[in-house]
Amino acid sequence: MTQAVAGTARNQRSRRRARTSPGRVLAWVVMIIILVVTLFPFYWVLRTALSSNAALYVDPSALGPVGLGFGAFARVFGQQSVEEAIAQGGSGASIDFWLYLRNSIVVATAVTLFQVFFSAMAAYAFSRLRWRGRNQVFSLFLLSLMVPTIFTLLPNFLLIRQLGLIDTLFGIMLPGLFMTPFAIFFLRQFLMNISTEVEEAAQIDGASKARVFFVLAIPMTVGPIATIGILTYINSWNDYFWPLMVSYTDDSRVLTVALGNFNAQTPQTGPDWAGLMAATLVAALPMLVLFMAFARRIVSSIGFSGIK
Amino acid sequence: MTTAAPPTGARRRRRDDTRLALLFIAPATIGLLVFYFWPLLRGVWLSFTSWDVLTPATFIGVENYTTMFADPVFWNALRVTALYVVINIGVQTVVALLIAVLMQRLSQSILLRSLVLTPYLVSNVVAALVFLWILDFQLGVGNNILEGLGLDRIGFFTSESWVIPTIALVNVWRHMGYTALLIFAGLLAIPPNMYEAARVDGASEIRSFFAITLPLLRPILGLVLIVSVIGSFQVFDTVAVTTSGGPVDASRVLQLYIYEKAFAQFDFGYASALSVALLLLLMIVTFLQYRVTRAGQSDLS
Numbered sequence: 001m002t003q004a005v006a007g008t009a010r011n012q013r014s015r016r017r018a019r020t021s022p023g024r025v026l027a028w029v030v031m032i033i034i035l036v037v038t039l040f041p042f043y044w045v046l047r048t049a050l051s052s053n054a055a056l057y058v059d060p061s062a063l064g065p066v067g068l069g070f071g072a073f074a075r076v077f078g079q080q081s082v083e084e085a086i087a088q089g090g091s092g093a094s095i096d097f098w099l100y101l102r103n104s105i106v107v108a109t110a111v112t113l114f115q116v117f118f119s120a121m122a123a124y125a126f127s128r129l130r131w132r133g134r135n136q137v138f139s140l141f142l143l144s145l146m147v148p149t150i151f152t153l154l155p156n157f158l159l160i161r162q163l164g165l166i167d168t169l170f171g172i173m174l175p176g177l178f179m180t181p182f183a184i185f186f187l188r189q190f191l192m193n194i195s196t197e198v199e200e201a202a203q204i205d206g207a208s209k210a211r212v213f214f215v216l217a218i219p220m221t222v223g224p225i226a227t228i229g230i231l232t233y234i235n236s237w238n239d240y241f242w243p244l245m246v247s248y249t250d251d252s253r254v255l256t257v258a259l260g261n262f263n264a265q266t267p268q269t270g271p272d273w274a275g276l277m278a279a280t281l282v283a284a285l286p287m288l289v290l291f292m293a294f295a296r297r298i299v300s301s302i303g304f305s306g307i308k
Numbered sequence: 309m310t311t312a313a314p315p316t317g318a319r320r321r322r323r324d325d326t327r328l329a330l331l332f333i334a335p336a337t338i339g340l341l342v343f344y345f346w347p348l349l350r351g352v353w354l355s356f357t358s359w360d361v362l363t364p365a366t367f368i369g370v371e372n373y374t375t376m377f378a379d380p381v382f383w384n385a386l387r388v389t390a391l392y393v394v395i396n397i398g399v400q401t402v403v404a405l406l407i408a409v410l411m412q413r414l415s416q417s418i419l420l421r422s423l424v425l426t427p428y429l430v431s432n433v434v435a436a437l438v439f440l441w442i443l444d445f446q447l448g449v450g451n452n453i454l455e456g457l458g459l460d461r462i463g464f465f466t467s468e469s470w471v472i473p474t475i476a477l478v479n480v481w482r483h484m485g486y487t488a489l490l491i492f493a494g495l496l497a498i499p500p501n502m503y504e505a506a507r508v509d510g511a512s513e514i515r516s517f518f519a520i521t522l523p524l525l526r527p528i529l530g531l532v533l534i535v536s537v538i539g540s541f542q543v544f545d546t547v548a549v550t551t552s553g554g555p556v557d558a559s560r561v562l563q564l565y566i567y568e569k570a571f572a573q574f575d576f577g578y579a580s581a582l583s584v585a586l587l588l589l590l591m592i593v594t595f596l597q598y599r600v601t602r603a604g605q606s607d608l609s
Contacts, residue, residue: 031410041438060447122336129325144344155347178339238431240545256433284430291429295422302489
């Protein structure tokens with residue numbers, strides 16, 4: 001974090017001459033406080049996950065890890081025997097985070113691939129193809145943007161149940177496979193900006209409109225497609241309410257739901273905080289890494305520019 | 309929000325693409341009809357029935373709604389949810405606005421923006437568990453700091469008066485950076501020369517904030533508010549993970565009540581009526597906000 005401050009301060013200096021007024025110093029102080037509040041919980045998760053429960057009960061607030069060790073992570077991945085786990089403050093219940101991790105990856109990957117591809121197809125039809133009723137149909141999609149998720153959850157659960165897909169990964173991913181109105185909307189904005197000349201040149205070369213979509217439209221909007229893909233992946237990964245409704249057993253349990261359960265299985269000696277924080281870290285880390293890799297793209301795409 | 313834009317420019321009329329277009333929108337349309345519109349209709353229909361899933365649904369007219377109006381738990385849930393929304397949105401908007409303005413005036417570096425956004429990347433479940441630990445009555449570092457300052461420990465998740473403010477603030481932590489970036493994008497649209505002019509006229513930073521930033525930001529701020537209020541009313545994850553509605557009913561928000569009615573008591577008809585009520589409530593609130601903030605009009609001209 002100190003690096004962050006140093007880095008931005010340097011930027012600042014090169015952009016305009018350093019003006020150190022009391023107001024500016026105060027503003028930086030406020031900003032740093034906000035950053036501490038934002039980032040401290042992440043540090044605390046890491047610190048707790050590397051501690052041992054026994055030491056945590058004695059010394060809960062030391063700044064560094066207490067009773068340093070990887071026992072909590074071993075417990076999360078089922079690498080400890082039941083006796084060992086209970087001795088270290090775990091519940092001893094069998095948890096298999098590899099399985100939940102795999103389930104989360106399967107769901108988020110399938111949802112992202114299909115949803116983005118189908119949304120891109122629809123966005124292409126709404127921006128580059130000429131057909132009657134285009135604007136009317138598009139308005140219907142816009143309308144669905146305003147249906148709150150809660151309202152569709154119960155009936156969708158009933159539908160998934162009728163289809164016999166309760167407690168399957170397919171049942172969890174199915175409603176998300178086709179589109180979200182936002183993805184269509186977002187991609188349409190970018191597809192509309194492709195110049196007509198480029199498109200026509202491709203068509204003179206004999207490419208059909210369907211071919212233009214694959215060899216021209218997709219490559220030219222690869223940036224926005226990646227952005228919406230990452231956002232879809234993160235949202236799908238973090239979803240809790242819907243998978244909670246659909247999944248009942250380990251077969252279809254994703255990380256978020258498993259975490260909720262992990263908390264519920266409190267051993268009699270008190271919660272297994274070290275194990276819980278290790279599990280939390282395991283659940284959050286993939287998205288944090290994904291974000292670090294694409295931070296520039298994601299932060300600059302957030303705004304109403306996509307909507308307005 | 310803008311509706312479909314007119315066809316781009318005066319393009320020469322070429323052959324009609326209807327067949328290809330229908331093919332291209334087919335998957336998305338299936339999604340729209342099956343997972344948006346059909347559930348919408350079905351939810352409304354179910355709210356007029358009595359249904360426990362095992363036996364066929366029977367039409368009972370408005371009975372669910374009359375029950376609802378006489379149900380003290382429903383009114384309590386409504387009150388708790390409203391309290392949550394007020395605290396959550398109030399604090400979040402002020403903090404996000406502060407962060408956005410600070411970023412605008414201090415530094416627009418990508419690194420700073422990324423750091424601010426970090427909490428948004430973890431799930432509600434993760435955020436809830438982390439704060440359950442930090443604010444634990446006995447061992448939480450938050451309470452140890454309070455004690456170190458000579459204050460009393462607080463049962464953040466166990467006291468009836470603290471539980472809703474606590475949950476509201478946990479969600480502020482997760483969403484403030486995201487909201488700040490939305491507002492920040494709106495700030496970038498304000499022409500910098502307006503600030504230059506104000507500075508030449510000798511206006512202070514605070515004066516230019518109230519004279520320039522706030523009025524010009526109004527449409528964006530209005531949209532941000534509408535989107536975040538809709539999200540805020542649908543609070544569920546944090547409550548389900550930390551308190552399951554307790555202590556007593558102090559944090560039994562509307563969505564949690566709906567979930568329990570459906571999945572613990574198998575009263576799908578009543579649960580549907582509750583979600584219709586939430587939908588209507590959201591529509592009214594959104595409409596009022598739209599009118600009050602005049603989010604559709606811009607002063608930037």
